[in-house]
Amino acid sequence: MNRSSFWKRFWRRCRANPITLASLVVLALILLTAVVGPLLAPYDPLKPDFLALSQGPSAKHWFGTDQLGRDVFSRVLHGAGYSISIGLLSVALGLVLGAVMGLVAGFVGGRVDAWLMRVVDVLLAFPGILLAILIVSIFGSSYVNVVVALAFFSVPTFARIARASTLSIRNLDYVQAAEALGVHPLRIMFRHILPNATAPLVVYSTLRCASAILGGAALSFLGLGVAPPTPEWGLMIAQAREALRSAPHIMLFPGLAIFLTVLAVNILGDALRDVLDPKLKT
Amino acid sequence: MAVYLLRRLITAVPVMLVVVLLVFLSLQLVPGDPVDFIIGPDTPYNIDREAYEAQIRQQLGLDRPLYEQFLRYVWGLVQFDFGTSIRSKLPVIEELIPRYQATLELAVFALLIAVAVGIPAGVIAAIRPNSWLDSLVTTLALMGISLPSFWFGLLLMLLFALQLGWLPPSGRPTSAFTAEGFAYVIMPAVTLGLGSAGLIMRLTRSQLLEVLGEDYVRTARAKGLPPSAVVLKHALRNALLPVVTVVGLQFGELLAGAVIVETVFSYPGVGSYLIQSVSNRDFPAVQSGVLFVSLTFVLVNLLVDALYSLVDPRIRYD
Numbered sequence: 001m002n003r004s005s006f007w008k009r010f011w012r013r014c015r016a017n018p019i020t021l022a023s024l025v026v027l028a029l030i031l032l033t034a035v036v037g038p039l040l041a042p043y044d045p046l047k048p049d050f051l052a053l054s055q056g057p058s059a060k061h062w063f064g065t066d067q068l069g070r071d072v073f074s075r076v077l078h079g080a081g082y083s084i085s086i087g088l089l090s091v092a093l094g095l096v097l098g099a100v101m102g103l104v105a106g107f108v109g110g111r112v113d114a115w116l117m118r119v120v121d122v123l124l125a126f127p128g129i130l131l132a133i134l135i136v137s138i139f140g141s142s143y144v145n146v147v148v149a150l151a152f153f154s155v156p157t158f159a160r161i162a163r164a165s166t167l168s169i170r171n172l173d174y175v176q177a178a179e180a181l182g183v184h185p186l187r188i189m190f191r192h193i194l195p196n197a198t199a200p201l202v203v204y205s206t207l208r209c210a211s212a213i214l215g216g217a218a219l220s221f222l223g224l225g226v227a228p229p230t231p232e233w234g235l236m237i238a239q240a241r242e243a244l245r246s247a248p249h250i251m252l253f254p255g256l257a258i259f260l261t262v263l264a265v266n267i268l269g270d271a272l273r274d275v276l277d278p279k280l281k282t
Numbered sequence: 283m284a285v286y287l288l289r290r291l292i293t294a295v296p297v298m299l300v301v302v303l304l305v306f307l308s309l310q311l312v313p314g315d316p317v318d319f320i321i322g323p324d325t326p327y328n329i330d331r332e333a334y335e336a337q338i339r340q341q342l343g344l345d346r347p348l349y350e351q352f353l354r355y356v357w358g359l360v361q362f363d364f365g366t367s368i369r370s371k372l373p374v375i376e377e378l379i380p381r382y383q384a385t386l387e388l389a390v391f392a393l394l395i396a397v398a399v400g401i402p403a404g405v406i407a408a409i410r411p412n413s414w415l416d417s418l419v420t421t422l423a424l425m426g427i428s429l430p431s432f433w434f435g436l437l438l439m440l441l442f443a444l445q446l447g448w449l450p451p452s453g454r455p456t457s458a459f460t461a462e463g464f465a466y467v468i469m470p471a472v473t474l475g476l477g478s479a480g481l482i483m484r485l486t487r488s489q490l491l492e493v494l495g496e497d498y499v500r501t502a503r504a505k506g507l508p509p510s511a512v513v514l515k516h517a518l519r520n521a522l523l524p525v526v527t528v529v530g531l532q533f534g535e536l537l538a539g540a541v542i543v544e545t546v547f548s549y550p551g552v553g554s555y556l557i558q559s560v561s562n563r564d565f566p567a568v569q570s571g572v573l574f575v576s577l578t579f580v581l582v583n584l585l586v587d588a589l590y591s592l593v594d595p596r597i598r599y600d
Binding site: 134244 | 297304311417425430431433437439444538539541545556560561568580
């Protein structure tokens with residue numbers, strides 16, 4: 001499928017379903033916020049205002065203020081960049097590591113394949129964000145460590161997908177022909193096989209992005225992510241817990257932001273899957 | 283069957299050993315000297331710090347080469363010796379066992395909720411594909427998958443515990459299988475099971491849709507069987523085969539997800555223990571918590587495999 005026909009089909013798929021279209025708009029807005037959010041924020045997200053503690057939403061403070069009098073709306077706008085970049089970067093890192101592992105395993109085969117797949121088995125033996133918790137607990141909590149920890153959580157599945165695609169492409173005539181012509185194996189892997197194995201990887205990347213954003217926010221919520229007073233969404237919810245009874249609005253908005261972002265990414269991921277890889281179903 | 287299980291168990295052993303090795307090595311990667319953590323920054327003036335450190339190092343076997351430490355560690359694990367908590371000075375296993383039970387209870391209830399909601403919802407959606415009911419259920423499932431559990435848990439707590447006062451907000455006074463304990467497990471289990479319910483619903487729907495298009499289903503319909511019998515007796519059985527696998531795998535995911543949910547509801551399970559231990563820098567406790575969860579996960583996967591051959595007579599292992 002060439003590029004223009006892909007976008008045309010994706011656009012047609014989005015237009016056909018109002019929910020998908022709405023997700024596209026929501027996600028575009030959130031991505032915009034992630035980039036220019038800090039410029040739009042009406043207040044300094046870190047500056048306390050002791051005359052306006054835990055106020056409910058008002059014309060002055062759209063989402064109210066937190067226990068330190070900081071403007072929740074400004075903090076949510078600033079937080080978009082953290083949550084979304086953690087999601088994107090960790091998936092990108094996981095995709096690169098996993099795809100290379102899978103390509104090499106599927107292409108070289110034999111002992112290399114067996115060993116790489118055992119590595120994948122071991123990584124898969126740590127369910128969910130457990131491995132991320134272990135990594136962060138050892139190396140300490142920081143932005144970079146969270147990204148790396150979450151990337152490890154995506155590597156095994158990317159590796160398996162890339163390996164399966166490689167195996168199905170590896171014995172096709174054009175690959176055999178390239179091999180017979182003496183093309184370098186690395187060139188075959190990355191120029192001949194990889195471009196034809198991208199569809200399932202792209203689909204999975206989108207869906208993984210959603211879980212990585214959730215995972216990043218969860219790590220921050222658990223105190224294993226970025227440090228306070230960073231306006232990260234998960235961390236904001238953790239801090240708002242103390243005021244759950246007296247000022248529930250403080251935790252309401254950052255949670256809504258995470259939820260809408262992840263939901264939009266998931267809906268678009270489904271749409272992308274329908275277009276790119278109709279055979280894949282969950 | 284028994285032979286197959288045994289063989290799978292044996293192949294799982296290397297994976298488990300590597301998991302143990304990784305978790306063991308993770309302690310070596312921790313910056314700083316564990317002995318410093320144990321002694322703390324201050325020593326009484328009348329104690330020779332270096333001699334004291336050497337003594338502790340010898341007691342813990344830290345003066346031995348790394349491979350010997352590892353072998354000792356594995357030997358300890360075989361005897362259920364998971365080390366001593368730095369914070370409480372108690373054997374980690376003593377602290378973990380009651381918490382492990384709490385986490386298993388939570389995960390079991392969450393899985394029950396996920397299955398009880400997910401499978402019927404998937405069937406409802408698949409019976410009338412692309413109807414408004416299908417869209418509704420499918421959208422709800424996607425919302426369940428997209429909800430941050432820690433946020434949803436707090437919303438439940440706010441509504442049902444703080445506002446309405448129907449359920450206790452947090453804790454676990456007794457086993458969830460008692461009337462009193464059950465009230466405490468409802469909210470955490472719903473929070474934990476929601477995402478899995480969404481996944482199970484989506485899978486049930488897509489599998490059932492696929493099976494409903496097959497010839498034998500058309501035959502059953504042509505025979506004049508009532509639609510409910512066609513769906514429930516003929517189609518669903520085959521559609522549920524892959525669902526069984528995913529439900530099994532979800533159990534492991536729930537164990538990991540419990541880390542978050544237990545923290546929200548101050549539920550005394552392995553997950554909240556893990557997080558407390560991380561913040562106390564109590565590494566033997568962290569290691570053991572991670573080991574407990576991941577080894578359970580490996581074993582559950584093994585059991586799912588075995589179960590799979592029971593529900594699908596086409597699969598023969600010999």
